Amino acid sequence: MTERVLIKDLAAHEDGIVRVSGWVEKVRDQRYVQFVVLRDESGAVQLVNGGVLREPDPENPRSDILVPRTTTISELTQGTFITVTGELQHNERVKLGGVEVQIETIDVVAASLPENPVADDSNIDVRLDWRFLDLRRPEQNLVFRVQTTFLNALRQVWIERDFIEIQTPKLMASASESRAELFEVEYFEGKAFLAQSPQFFKQMAQAAGFGGIFEVGPAFRADHSFTSRHATEFTSIDTEMSWIDSHEDVMELHEELMVAGLSAVKEKHGEAIQKLFGVEIQVPERPFPRIPLAEAKEIVKERGYEVPRADADMDPEGERQISAYVKEKYGHDFVFLTDYAASIRPFYHMLNEENPELTKSYDLIYNGTEISTGAQREHRIDVLEAQARAKGMDPEELGFYLDFFRYGVPSHGGFGMGLNRVLMLMLGQSSIREVTYLFRGPTRLLP
């Protein structure tokens, strides 16, 4: 049998017999000719049956072949997976890629039910119910190709720097962040919890002398919110490194990673993204703008928006505003907000030596939305214990974590970044639901 050819490779393929496989996107069953638009993971092509014969014709020597072929094509439902062999012909008049395939044989691998439960105007919930059909859209296919390229580019930066890839456990004996958003697991006779982040374990790698580490894996938050940015399970991109002088070192690594990721995406998928999403991928210039949070709030206020929060934090509208300001002033899609108040940061962030009300930390904002939090971590056990106590935490419960610091640990820092948020903002999508393979929320566990 001839080898299967990917549809994207047909244009460069010489005329002659080819085999293509994919699913039926459209059938035009005309009186004397039948057309099938076939899509595979790489593209779409027009298949043609010129030998339409609807009734047996004793005068036609190929009647036994033509009638069943015509019938098969007439009965094809949208979504049916087929394998076709036929004659590839280059033809400039064919709008779809400039080639078509004259069908010789057609093999129905698995027929689709005729009623497609997803329509072009179906809302997101219907589309998520039938995610596997929704994912057949070229835009959706592209999202995950972009994800693949982006993650690979990040990993190459880490590997070039000799960072170690770790897989931290998602089953824990206690909380890694806030008790409130913790999923509980029945664990034999006892309980376990799902990791809200690999925070404690990636810091453990520092005590273990690993130097730099990275991980891409799931994180879980029992967060009962239904915004476009939240999920109960999401993919977290994490890195941590030793021997830093401040969070500035972390921001520099962060910049390097974003530039590498976006450059690779632009190079490999820039045209397709432009075509399918109408978005021009921007590779950011380094350094990214940095604005202390207090200053950012002032800037936002001058723009007429007063952040309606009692604490020192930003809110989503404030993030959009400061992002718009940075875009106008510096033409930049990214901004580091720095120097968050200790009162709104976790106990393990290091305090600023000159102003202990502030932490050596940052959030990274991309096209108006926060995608990441980074910081230098406090590595001095006495200071760390005091900070935990000051936050009202129980050092007893944190025992296993605090132990990491009792046997020596280098200065270190890192960040965690939500993959789905990055993709959403990169591709101009309205919700992480659009860029998550299978979204999980408080009321969604299926499919």
Next chain:
Amino acid sequence: MTERVLIKDLAAHEDGIVRVSGWVEKVRDQRYVQFVVLRDESGAVQLVNGGVLREPDPENPRSDILVPRTTTISELTQGTFITVTGELQHNERVKLGGVEVQIETIDVVAASLPENPVADDSNIDVRLDWRFLDLRRPEQNLVFRVQTTFLNALRQVWIERDFIEIQTPKLMASASESRAELFEVEYFEGKAFLAQSPQFFKQMAQAAGFGGIFEVGPAFRADHSFTSRHATEFTSIDTEMSWIDSHEDVMELHEELMVAGLSAVKEKHGEAIQKLFGVEIQVPERPFPRIPLAEAKEIVKERGYEVPRADADMDPEGERQISAYVKEKYGHDFVFLTDYAASIRPFYHMLNEENPELTKSYDLIYNGTEISTGAQREHRIDVLEAQARAKGMDPEELGFYLDFFRYGVPSHGGFGMGLNRVLMLMLGQSSIREVTYLFRGPTRLLP
């Protein structure tokens, strides 16, 4: 301040002032000279303090510098993280790398408690209690460098083939494999379950027309066993691809991945593995031997071992025996056992057309232990439903999975492989506990 130099780079560095950072492995505090062995993530080096001065000496103009430095070094505990600047000197007589650093300044970043809870002869449970200290051993550091290189090599094979990286959810509404080994999660007002494998979701990618996909992520099994090969959470390497003719296509991809992974590991870490583990990494020849399971059981029986099982399956000793046979006969570390009986395989494996008692599936055995199961999957909905029913499964509960097959799906297959088992067998280790960053078992959730 001078830039930090990694210890492995000192030998190629010119003599002069350098800065090194790491943890104290050993101190030799002699009367007139002090030696410190400093280790970082890349290696170990000897630091020397020739200017030992224990009491203030008004005659010595550098007394104010020398006394505190001498005292600091005297008080160094093993494991303490320090940064040292000093004069790098190449010296062939220094056994440790042929270089040493004459200490100028020493900065204690975080001191270690003096009592190391892990001794050289501590058993595995003590070492796991203090995993972050255990991981400081060069062998352990190497394990995770090997993991990094191995995974990266696999991913490059997939990316070259245009496979898509997916992140499947670990929270599910029902079981993906066996109900017995399922962890239950409190999910708001209801229940969720932890994915035992990405099986259903990677097949969904086939219905979605993704073509080839891969994932490296956690999988969870509520398995109350304490063998050297089992964990309640492990890293699963998964791939799945469309348009295969049989499981033979899957085995060929599997071979290509193992050859790429082992070649990369041998090239980058072969020498270090030889030195620290006494193991010579073997890059396997293709094709790997293939033996139908029934034949393998005959061969094992001829070697004097009768597999003590009522069903058609192998057991661990049988796997060791057939592996030994293959090693003797073909000099090969790998063997595919093929044609498993349908009675001992999941309902979604495709049956052999010529003998429906058998499946189009395989296990891959590496150095005596199973590391992977692969198969062509049944993609015809009517056949699939019948097979599920024949296994006594409830098609109702499988509804969301069976839906994937009702709207068309290509022929497809893939495999899942345990990363930790591969590393254990590659490095000649006795347990996956040794090669898992943080092992999770029925009685272990900490640290």
